[in-house]
Amino acid sequence: MSDRTVHTAEWAERALAEAAHHEPASREEQVLERIERARRRRPKITEERVTLAHGAGGKASRTLIEAVFVEAFRNPVLQPLDDGATLDLGTGRLVFTTDAYVVSPLFFPGGDIGDLAVNGTVNDLAVCGARPMYLSAAFVLEEGFPLADLRRITASMADAAERAGVKVVTGDTKVVQRGKADGCYVTTAGVGALERPVTLGESQVRPGDAVIVSGPIGEHGITVLIARGDLDIEADLTSDTAPLHDAVAALLDAVPVRMMRDATRGGVATVLNEVARGAGVAVTVDERALPVRPIVSGACELLGLDPLYVACEGRFVAVVDGDHAEAAVTALRRHPVGEGAAVVGRIEPGPPGMVLLNTAFGGTRIVDLLVGDPLPRIC
Amino acid sequence: MCLGIPGEIVELIPGQPELAKVEVAGVRRAINVGLVNQDGIRPGDWVLVHVGFAMSKIDEREAAATLELLRGLGQAYTDELEALAESDIT
Amino acid sequence: MRFVDEYRDAGEARRLAARIRELCEPGRRYTFMEVCGGHTHTIYKHGLEDHLPESVSLVHGPGCPVCVIPMGRVDDAIAIAREPGVIMTSFGDMMRVPGGQGSFFDAKAAGADIRMVYSPLDALKIARQNPERTVVFMAIGFETTAPSTAMTVLRAAAEGIGNFAVFCNHVTIIPAIKAILDSPDLRLDGFIGPGHVSTVIGCRPYSFIARDYGKPLVCAGFEPLDVLQSVYLLLRQLAEGRAEVENQYTRVVPWDGNQRALSAISQVMELRPHFEWRGLGFIAHSALRMREAYAAYDAETRFPVPGVRVADPKACQCGEVLKGVLKPWECKVFGTACTPETPIGTCMVSSEGACAAYYNFGRFTRRREPVPLALGPRP
Numbered sequence: 040m041s042d043r044t045v046h047t048a049e050w051a052e053r054a055l056a057e058a059a060h061h062e063p064a065s066r067e068e069q070v071l072e073r074i075e076r077a078r079r080r081r082p083k084i085t086e087e088r089v090t091l092a093h094g095a096g097g098k099a100s101r102t103l104i105e106a107v108f109v110e111a112f113r114n115p116v117l118q119p120l121d122d123g124a125t126l127d128l129g130t131g132r133l134v135f136t137t138d139a140y141v142v143s144p145l146f147f148p149g150g151d152i153g154d155l156a157v158n159g160t161v162n163d164l165a166v167c168g169a170r171p172m173y174l175s176a177a178f179v180l181e182e183g184f185p186l187a188d189l190r191r192i193t194a195s196m197a198d199a200a201e202r203a204g205v206k207v208v209t210g211d212t213k214v215v216q217r218g219k220a221d222g223c224y225v226t227t228a229g230v231g232a233l234e235r236p237v238t239l240g241e242s243q244v245r246p247g248d249a250v251i252v253s254g255p256i257g258e259h260g261i262t263v264l265i266a267r268g269d270l271d272i273e274a275d276l277t278s279d280t281a282p283l284h285d286a287v288a289a290l291l292d293a294v295p296v297r298m299m300r301d302a303t304r305g306g307v308a309t310v311l312n313e314v315a316r317g318a319g320v321a322v323t324v325d326e327r328a329l330p331v332r333p334i335v336s337g338a339c340e341l342l343g344l345d346p347l348y349v350a351c352e353g354r355f356v357a358v359v360d361g362d363h364a365e366a367a368v369t370a371l372r373r374h375p376v377g378e379g380a381a382v383v384g385r386i387e388p389g390p391p392g393m394v395l396l397n398t399a400f401g402g403t404r405i406v407d408l409l410v411g412d413p414l415p416r417i418c
Numbered sequence: 419m420c421l422g423i424p425g426e427i428v429e430l431i432p433g434q435p436e437l438a439k440v441e442v443a444g445v446r447r448a449i450n451v452g453l454v455n456q457d458g459i460r461p462g463d464w465v466l467v468h469v470g471f472a473m474s475k476i477d478e479r480e481a482a483a484t485l486e487l488l489r490g491l492g493q494a495y496t497d498e499l500e501a502l503a504e505s506d507i508t
Numbered sequence: 509m510r511f512v513d514e515y516r517d518a519g520e521a522r523r524l525a526a527r528i529r530e531l532c533e534p535g536r537r538y539t540f541m542e543v544c545g546g547h548t549h550t551i552y553k554h555g556l557e558d559h560l561p562e563s564v565s566l567v568h569g570p571g572c573p574v575c576v577i578p579m580g581r582v583d584d585a586i587a588i589a590r591e592p593g594v595i596m597t598s599f600g601d602m603m604r605v606p607g608g609q610g611s612f613f614d615a616k617a618a619g620a621d622i623r624m625v626y627s628p629l630d631a632l633k634i635a636r637q638n639p640e641r642t643v644v645f646m647a648i649g650f651e652t653t654a655p656s657t658a659m660t661v662l663r664a665a666a667e668g669i670g671n672f673a674v675f676c677n678h679v680t681i682i683p684a685i686k687a688i689l690d691s692p693d694l695r696l697d698g699f700i701g702p703g704h705v706s707t708v709i710g711c712r713p714y715s716f717i718a719r720d721y722g723k724p725l726v727c728a729g730f731e732p733l734d735v736l737q738s739v740y741l742l743l744r745q746l747a748e749g750r751a752e753v754e755n756q757y758t759r760v761v762p763w764d765g766n767q768r769a770l771s772a773i774s775q776v777m778e779l780r781p782h783f784e785w786r787g788l789g790f791i792a793h794s795a796l797r798m799r800e801a802y803a804a805y806d807a808e809t810r811f812p813v814p815g816v817r818v819a820d821p822k823a824c825q826c827g828e829v830l831k832g833v834l835k836p837w838e839c840k841v842f843g844t845a846c847t848p849e850t851p852i853g854t855c856m857v858s859s860e861g862a863c864a865a866y867y868n869f870g871r872f873t874r875r876r877e878p879v880p881l882a883l884g885p886r887p
Contacts, residue, residue, distance in 0.1 A: 074843030337443025401518035402555015404869040414600030420652035424511035470627025481759035492523030
C-alpha cells in the first residue's frame with residue numbers, strides 16, 4: 040500500500056472549514072438546535088452540474104429552485120411557490136400554472152404521457168381552488184418518433200381534456216435531432232377561474248387542523264418504475280392518474296379548506312414537509328391511517344422504498360378545519376377519485392417545520408424531505 | 419445491512435431449475451433459487467429474497483414458535499396486570 | 509404481508525417492553541450494539557427506541573456495506589466507469605456515496621454510463637444485451653450479498669459471457685466485530701447479531717464473542733418485534749449471568765448457515781490479506797477478491813485501477829460512529845457540515861447509515877438523556 044498516494048477530498052475539507060467555528064458537540068438538544076439553524080439557512084448549490092436529484096422534487100430540487108430560479112425571477116406572485124400563481128386582473132381572479140412531462144416509458148398501465156400532461160395541469164389549477172378552463176400544449180419531439188405514438192398521445196390528451204372540461208387552445212411543436220430527446224416531451228400550461236371567495240395557502244394553516252389524503256398513495260410511481268422493465272417485476276397495478284377538479288370542488292363546497300396540494304414527485308411526504316415548513320407548524324401523521332394498497336406496500340418492501348415518497352398523479356393532500364375532518368372525508372368519498380380518502384394526521388404547533396410519524400409499531404419518527412429520487416436499495 | 423423480504427414461491431420455471439417465480443403481496447419476480455433448491459423448493463414454500471436470490475427457506479414451524487414465545491411473554495404480562503388490578507396494589 | 513405484519517404489532521411491543529423493563533436492574537445501564545445497518549434502519553423506521561427504557565441504549569455498528577467503502581474505492585470505480593465502452597452497474601445504495609471526486613451520480617452527470625440494478629443477475633442481463641460493451645458490476649455487501657455475486661459470475665462463465673466483470677468490494681463481518689471488540693475505548697454489554705449475514709455463515713462463527721470476550725450475541729430478525737425480542741433475550745442472558753450465542757431468527761437462520769452459498773463464495777472469491785474500511789482503517793482478512801481462476805471476470809485485473817487512497821476528512825468521525833464510540837449527534841460535523849444533502853462521511857449517505865438514519869428519522873423524537881458510554885482516551 041506504500042506506493043499509493045494519499046490525498047484528502049478538497050470539497051470535504053472546505054465544508055469542514057466552514058463548520059469549524061461551531062463549538063464542539065455537546066448535549067443532544069444543543070446539537071439539534073444547531074442543526075435546525077443550519078436547516079433554516081438559505082440553500083446553496085454545491086454541484087457544478089445538474090444531476091437527476093435536481094429534478095426529483097426533494098431537497099435538491101428545492102435548492103435549485105430557490106438558488107437559481109427564484110433568484111432570477113423574484114416577485115411577489117411567484118414567491119409562495121405554490122402549484123400555480125393566483126393573478127388578480129381587477130375583473131376577477133385567475134390561476135395560471137405550467138408543468139413539463141418527461142415520463143419514461145411514455146405508455147404505462149393506466150395512462151400515458153398525454154393524459155398525465157392534461158391531468159397534472161388540471162390538478163395544479165384545481166388544488167389552487169380554480170375551475171380549470173384552458174390549456175396550452177407544447178411538444179418536443181425526437182426525430183424518428185412514430186407518428187402513430189404521437190396520435191395515441193394526442194388522443195389520450197383530448198379524452199382527458201374532455202373529462203376535465205378543459206380545452207387545449209394553443210400549442211407549439213419542436214423537433215430535435217435523434218438522440219437529443221427521449222421520444223416525446225410535453226409541456227402544458229393552464230388557466231382557471233378562481234370563482235370561490237376562498238383564500239388557500241400555507242398561511243391559512245393552523246394548529247388543530249386535520250390533514251387528509253384523497254386516496255391510496257404511491258400507485259403511479261410504482262407502476263411507472265415497474266413499467267420501465269429494468270426491475271423485471273410484474274404487478275397488477277395501474278397509474279392513479281386522474282383529474283381531481285370534481286373532488287376538489289366537492290371538498291371546497293363541504294368544509295372550510297386551508298390549503299391543498301397534489302402529491303406528485305416526492306409523494307405525500309414532500310407535500311407534508313412543504314406544509315410544515317411553509318406554515319411554521321408540525322404535521323403529525325398516523326402511519327396506520329395512511330391509505331396504501333397491499334400491492335404497493337409489497338413492491339416498496341421488496342425494493343426498499345417508502346410509499347410516502349412515491350409519486351401519485353391523481354391524489355392530493357388537503358388541510359381542513361379540524362372540526363370538519365369527517366365531513367371532508369365523506370364529501371371526498373362520493374367521488375371515484377376520492378373513494379379511499381382518509382384523515383391521516385393533524386397540525387400541531389411544533390416543533391415547527393417538522394413532519395412526525397406515529398408508527399404502527401407505537402413509536403415516533405421524523406419524515407424528512409428526500410435529497411433526490413427514492414432509490415431502490417438492497418441494504 | 420441486507421434487505422431481505424419473505425416471498426412465496428408461486429411457480430417453478432420449466433427447464434430452468436435455478437429460477438422460480440416468487441410473489442410478495444401480489445408483486446411477482448423471477449428469482450434465482452440455486453442457493454436453496456437442494457431443500458426441494460415447491461410452490462407454496464416461503465423464501466427470504468435478497469437481490470434477486472432466495473437466501474433461505476423460511477421455516478414455518480419456527481416462525482410459529484417465535485410468535486408463540488412472543489405472545490407468551492406478552493400474555494404473562496397481561497396476566498400480571500390483571501392480577502395487579504384485582505389485588506388493588508398499584 | 510405474511511412473516512412481516514405479525515412482527516410489527518404495537519400491542520405485542522408494549523407487552524414485550526414491559527418484560528424488558530422488568531429485566532433491567534435498577535441503576536444499571538445497558539449498551540447493545542446492533543451490528544447490522546438493516547437493524548439500524550428498522551429501529552429508526554419503526555421508532556423502536558420509544559419502547560425501550562432509558563437505561564437501554566443501542567449503538568449502531570459497522571454493518572452498513574456502503575458506509576464502510578473507503579472514498580478511494582469509489583474513485584477507483586468511477587475511473588473504471590470512465591473507461592471506453594464500459595457500463596458500470598451497482599445497487600441504488602451506491603449511487604450517492606461520495607468519493608474524493610464526487611459520487612456515481614456526479615460521474616453519470618459528467619457522461620459516464622452508470623446504471624442501477626436490483627440484482628447482479630440484472631447486470632449480467634445488461635451484458636448479454638450489449639455484447640459490444642463491457643459491463644462492470646460494482647459488488648458491495650457482506651456475506652449475504654457475496655453469494656449472489658459469486659453465482660452471477662458462475663452463470664457468466666457457464667454461458668461464456670465474456671463482457672462482464674466484477675469490481676469486488678465484498679467484506680466479511682467477523683473481522684469487523686473483532687476489531688470493535690478489540691477497540692480499547694468501547695464497552696458493550698452485548699450484540700444484536702446480523703440475521704441475514706447469518707443465513708449464509710450460520711451462528712457458529714460468533715462463538716468467540718461469547719467465549720473469548722464474555723459477551724452475549726442474539727442473532728436477530730429485521731422486523732421491529734424481532735429486534736425488541738432480541739433485546740429481551742440479551743437482557744435475560746445478562747440477568748442470568750450467561751454469555752451465549754442465541755438465535756432469535758430461527759425461521760430464517762439455520763444454525764449452520766447455507767453451505768451452498770459458502771461454497772459458491774469460496775469457489776469464486778478468496779480473502780484479501782487486508783482491506784481498508786472507512787473509518788476503521790485496514791483490517792486483515794476482512795474482504796473478498798476474485799480468485800485467479802476467475803481473473804477474466806475481475807475488473808481489478810481487466811482495468812487499470814488507480815488505487816489512490818483518499819484520507820478521511822480529519823474532522824469526520826465516521827470511524828467512531830461505526831465503532832459505536834460516538835452517537836451520530838456527537839460528531840463535530842453532524843447535521844451542519846455533514847447532512848444527507850452534502851454528506852461528508854458515508855454514515856450520512858445510506859439510509860441505514862447510523863447518521864442518516866438518526867438525521868432523517870431520529871431527531872426530536874427521542875427527548876431523553878443520552879446514555880454516556882464508558883470511554884477511554886480517544887486514539
